Amino acid sequence: MTNYNTMYEKKHDLLPQSPRWAQEPAFYHIRTYSSTRARAARLPALIAAFIFASITFVFFTGTGPDMSSTPVTQTVPGNVHLLIPASGKDENLCKAIVGAAVLGYPSPKVLNWGKTFNDAHLVSGGSHIAKISGVSSYLESLSPEQDEDLIIMTDGYDTWFQLRPETLIERYFDINRRANERIRRELGDHVVSTNKIEQKIVFSAQKRCWPWAADAAPCYAVPNSTLPEDIFGPDTDTDVGDRNPYLKFRPRYLNSGVVVGTAGAMRVMFTEALNRAKKDPNFGSDQNIFGSIFGDQEVYREVVRQRDMSWTDHISLRSEDPRRGSIREQDLEAVRNMTRSMEFGIGLDYEGSISLPTVFSEDDTEWVNFDNTPWVDFYNVKRNIDKSQNKLVLHQDIAKTPAPFHSNGTDDLEAKEWAQVPLFTNVPTGYTPAIIHHNAHRDGMKNLRRKVWDKIWFQPYARVLMDQYMDTPLTTLAVAGGRQWRNSDEWKGGVRDDVGAWLPYQDVCGGTEDEVFRDGNGPWIAQAHA
Ligand SMILES: *[C@@H]1O[C@H](CO)[C@@H](O)[C@H](O)[C@H]1NC(C)=O
Ligand SMILES: *[C@@H]1O[C@H](CO)[C@@H](O)[C@H](O)[C@H]1NC(C)=O
Ligand SMILES: *[C@@H]1O[C@H](CO)[C@@H](O)[C@H](O)[C@H]1NC(C)=O
Numbered sequence: 001m002t003n004y005n006t007m008y009e010k011k012h013d014l015l016p017q018s019p020r021w022a023q024e025p026a027f028y029h030i031r032t033y034s035s036t037r038a039r040a041a042r043l044p045a046l047i048a049a050f051i052f053a054s055i056t057f058v059f060f061t062g063t064g065p066d067m068s069s070t071p072v073t074q075t076v077p078g079n080v081h082l083l084i085p086a087s088g089k090d091e092n093l094c095k096a097i098v099g100a101a102v103l104g105y106p107s108p109k110v111l112n113w114g115k116t117f118n119d120a121h122l123v124s125g126g127s128h129i130a131k132i133s134g135v136s137s138y139l140e141s142l143s144p145e146q147d148e149d150l151i152i153m154t155d156g157y158d159t160w161f162q163l164r165p166e167t168l169i170e171r172y173f174d175i176n177r178r179a180n181e182r183i184r185r186e187l188g189d190h191v192v193s194t195n196k197i198e199q200k201i202v203f204s205a206q207k208r209c210w211p212w213a214a215d216a217a218p219c220y221a222v223p224n225s226t227l228p229e230d231i232f233g234p235d236t237d238t239d240v241g242d243r244n245p246y247l248k249f250r251p252r253y254l255n256s257g258v259v260v261g262t263a264g265a266m267r268v269m270f271t272e273a274l275n276r277a278k279k280d281p282n283f284g285s286d287q288n289i290f291g292s293i294f295g296d297q298e299v300y301r302e303v304v305r306q307r308d309m310s311w312t313d314h315i316s317l318r319s320e321d322p323r324r325g326s327i328r329e330q331d332l333e334a335v336r337n338m339t340r341s342m343e344f345g346i347g348l349d350y351e352g353s354i355s356l357p358t359v360f361s362e363d364d365t366e367w368v369n370f371d372n373t374p375w376v377d378f379y380n381v382k383r384n385i386d387k388s389q390n391k392l393v394l395h396q397d398i399a400k401t402p403a404p405f406h407s408n409g410t411d412d413l414e415a416k417e418w419a420q421v422p423l424f425t426n427v428p429t430g431y432t433p434a435i436i437h438h439n440a441h442r443d444g445m446k447n448l449r450r451k452v453w454d455k456i457w458f459q460p461y462a463r464v465l466m467d468q469y470m471d472t473p474l475t476t477l478a479v480a481g482g483r484q485w486r487n488s489d490e491w492k493g494g495v496r497d498d499v500g501a502w503l504p505y506q507d508v509c510g511g512t513e514d515e516v517f518r519d520g521n522g523p524w525i526a527q528a529h530a
Contacts (some may be wrong), residue, residue, distance in 0.1 A: 077484035079149045080477055081263070082108045083138060083193060084495075085116045085131040093450055094509035094516045096154065099161035102458045102465040104402075104477070106165075107489040110156070110508065113497040129277045131292060134498060136274050138304045139267040147266070150485065155257040158449060160460045162424060164401040165485075166478040168434035171353045171397065173481040175202050177292070179488055185460065186323070187301060190310035197301065198324050198344035200247045201261030203267060204288065204437060205251035205352065205493060207360040211288055217331050218295030221302075227248035231390065232428055246360040251350055252296045256287040257354035257437045265345045272344070283491055292508050298337045300342030302327045310342030352426055356433035358440035358448075366453050367422040368432070370394035378500065382428055389428035394419050400454040404457055408471075411464050412422065421457035428463055446474030454518065463517050469493075493526030 059320055082105050086093045093110070100108060109136035117125035135153060142149065150169065153290070179199040184192050191197070209219035230236050232248040273289045283289055302323065309317070349355060358365065370376060375390050398418050405416040420530065425432040438449050438455075452501045458465050470493055477485045494504040505526055509516065513523050 001449075013366065021240045031068055040484055044293065055130045065373040074483045077476070077486045079146065079488040080169065080485050081107055081149060081151050081488040082106045083135055083151060083153040084156045085111045085134050085153075087112045087117065087127070087130070088507065089142050089511065091512040091515045094512045095129045095449070095453065096156065096159050096161065096257065097505070097509060097514055098466065099456070101469050102335075102462065102493065103161050103164050104469070104478075104486040105152070105161060105470070106477075107492050109138060109497075110495045110503070111135055111498055113495075113503070113508075118384060123284055128284070128286050129274075129281070132273045133276050136267070136270040137498065139270055142263050142267075144264075147262060147267075148264040148483075149488070151261055151263050151266050152261050153266075154355075154435060155439075157256060160436045160438065162456060163398055163432065163435070164436040167397050167400045168260070168354055168479045169478040169485055171349075171434065172202055172515065175347070175349060175354070178226075183301075188309060188313045189255070190309045191305050194308045195304045195341075195343060197304075197343055198345055199347040200265035201259060202347055202349050202354060203294070204255040204258045204355045204357050205348040205350050206253050206255040206357050207246040207249040209253040210291075211284060212291065212295075217294065217327075218291040219233050219300050219514075220257075221295055221298045221327050221331065222252060222254075223298065223348075227251075227429065228390070233384065244360065244362060247393060249360070251348070251352065251357075251395055254287065254291045254346075254348060255357045255437070255439075256285075257292045257357055257439060258435050259290075260354060268512065269344045269346065280314075293342075296335055296342045296348050297340070297344050297346055299327055299331045303332055303335055304343075306332075329489045351429060351431045352429045352433050354433065356424075356426055356436040357438050357459055359436040360440075361426065362440050364426050364428050365424060367452075368392065368425040368427075369422050370421065371417075373417040379427060380500075390428065392425070392427065392430055394423075395430075395432060398423075405461070408468070411468065413461060413464060413468075422455055423457070424455075450515070451461055453515075459518070463519060463521065463524055466493075467527070470527055 005527075080449055082100060082249050084093070084096060090481065097108060112127075112130045115130060117127040118131060119126040122129055139151070150172070152168070176199045183197055183199065187197065205225070212218045214220065217475055227250045229250075235248045237249055240248050259266075265451060272293055273286070276289050277286075305323065342358075352361075356365070358360070366378065367380070368379075370393065401418070403415065403417050405413050406423050407413040407415050423432045440448065453459055474487050474490065477487060479485070491502055494502055495508055498504055505525055510523055512518070517524065
C-alpha cells in the first residue's frame with residue numbers, strides 16, 4: 001500500500017487562519033482531496049497500476065491478496081472524522097488526544113467545548129443531552145455528499161487509543177460484512193432488500209444490560225453474542241456471583257462509550273436520539289437512549305420480517321419458525337404503533353476489537369508482549385486456550401500497520417515492532433482492542449486511568465512521538481470497504497471546537513503535561529512547519 005499512499009502525502013501548513021471546513025464543508029472537501037489537476041491526472045494511472053499489480057499477483061500466486069477481494073471501487077476517498085464530546089480541560093481528555101495523535105488519527109473535533117452544564121431541570125445538569133445535541137449538530141453540518149464518510153465517536157474522559165486507525169477502520173468494515181451476512185441469513189433476502197437493512201453503525205458491547213430491566217427490549221430482544229458459547233469456559237453466560245457476577249457473560253448489550261459509523265446513518269440515529277431526549281428530559285444517560293433505539297430496531301426487524309417474508313420463506317417456515325414468539329406481542333405492537341422506520345443500521349462489536357469497555361472484564365485483560373513466547377505459551381495453557389481462533393497471537397491486522405516506534409536517527413527512539421510493545425489484550429477472546437474504554441469502576445478502578453497510564457506503549461515516549469507526528473506528512477489512513485480513507489482535517493497538533501475553530505494542543509491541554517508526559521519537561525507546544 002505504501003507507494004499507493006504516497007501520492008496523497010501532502011505538506012500542510014500548521015494553523016492557517018480561517019476554518020473554512022466549518023462554513024463550507026463541500027468546498028473544503030473538494031479542496032483537500034482533488035486539490036491539483038496534476039494530482040487528479042495521476043490518479044487513473046495509479047489505479048491502473050494498482051489493478052495491474054493485483055492481477056499480476058493473482059496470476060503468479062494462484063490466490064489473490066486480501067485487497068483483491070475488496071477492490072478500490074470508489075475513486076473519491078472518504079474522510080474519517082474523530083469526535084470527542086468534552087466540555088473542559090482534563091488530563092483524561094488529553095490522554096485521548098495524545099494517543100490519537102501519535103497513532104495518526106484525524107485531529108479530534110472536541111464538541112461542547114467550554115459549555116457548562118448547570119440546568120437544574122436536566123440530568124447531570126444537561127451534559128448527557130449535550131453529548132447527543134453536540135454530535136448531532138456536527139453531523140448536520142456535513143453535506144449529503146459526505147454521508148459515506150466515517151465518524152469515530154469516543155467518550156472524552158476515559159478512552160485511550162492503542163492501535164492505528166488502519167486496524168480500526170478495517171475491523172469496522174469486517175464487523176459489518178459479517179453482520180450483514182448474518183442478518184440476511186436470519187431475516188431472508190426479501191426482507192433485507194425490501195427494508196434496506198444494512199449495518200452501518202457499530203457500538204461497543206458490554207456484559208451487563210444497563211440501565212433496563214431484563215425483560216425490556218434492549219435486554220431480551222437484542223441478538224445473541226457471536227462469540228463462541230464456551231469462550232469463558234464451562235461457566236460462560238452464567239452468574240458466577242462473588243465480586244463480579246457478570247464476569248463470565250459474553251458481551252451482548254450496547255455500550256455507548258465508543259461508536260463508529262457512516263455520517264449519514266449516524267445523523268439519522270442522532271436525530272432520533274435527540275427527539276427522544278427532548279421528550280423525556282429525565283432520560284438518564286445517552287446509553288439509555290441509544291440502547292432503547294437498538295432495542296426498538298431489533299423489535300422492528302421482527303415486525304418487518306413477519307410482514308415482508310417471501311412466500312418461499314413462509315412455506316419453509318410454516319411448521320417451525322423459531323423467531324416467531326421470541327419478541328413479545330406487546331413490544332411488536334408498540335413499534336408498529338410508531339408508524340416510522342426503526343431501522344438504524346446499528347450493531348455491536350462483540351469481540352471488543354474496536355473498543356473494549358473494561359467494566360465487567362476486569363479479570364480478562366493483560367498487558368501482553370507478544371514476542372514474549374514463554375509468557376504467551378504460559379497464558380495459553382493457564383487459560384486453557386486451545387482454540388486457534390482465540391489463541392493469544394498478535395493479530396495480522398495489527399502487525400502489518402506501521403511499527404509503533406521508528407527512529408529518524410537523532411531522536412533517541414529505538415525502533416520496535418508491534419510484538420515488542422505491551423498491548424492491552426482480552427486474554428480469553430484473544431482480541432487486542434484499538435481503543436481501551438476505562439469504564440471499570442469496581443473498587444475505585446477509575447483510578448486505573450492514572451495507575452496504568454505508563455503501561456500503554458507510547459506513554460514513556462509521548463513527547464518525542466508527538467514531535468515525530470508533527471514532522472510526518474498526513475497519509476492515507478486505510479484502504480477498506482472498497483475505498484481510500486483520509487484524514488478529515490489537514491491541520492494537526494490541536495483540536496477543533498463546535499464551530500470549527502482551531503485550538504492548539506496547549507490551549508486545550510496546558511497544565512496537564514506533568515501527568516500526560518510524566519517527564520517534567522513542561523508544556524508541549526506544537527512547532528509550526530512549512
Ligand atoms: C440466543 O441464545 C439462547 C441460548 O442459547 C437461545 O435459546 C436463543 O434462541 C438465542 N436467540 C437467538 C435470537 O438466536
Ligand atoms: C397501539 O395503538 C393502539 C391504537 O391507538 C392502542 O390501542 C394500543 O394500546 C397501542 N399499543 C401499544 C403497545 O402501545
Ligand atoms: C528527528 O526527530 C526529532 C523529533 O521529532 C527532531 O527534533 C529532529 O530534528 C529529527 N531529526 C532529523 C534528522 O530529521
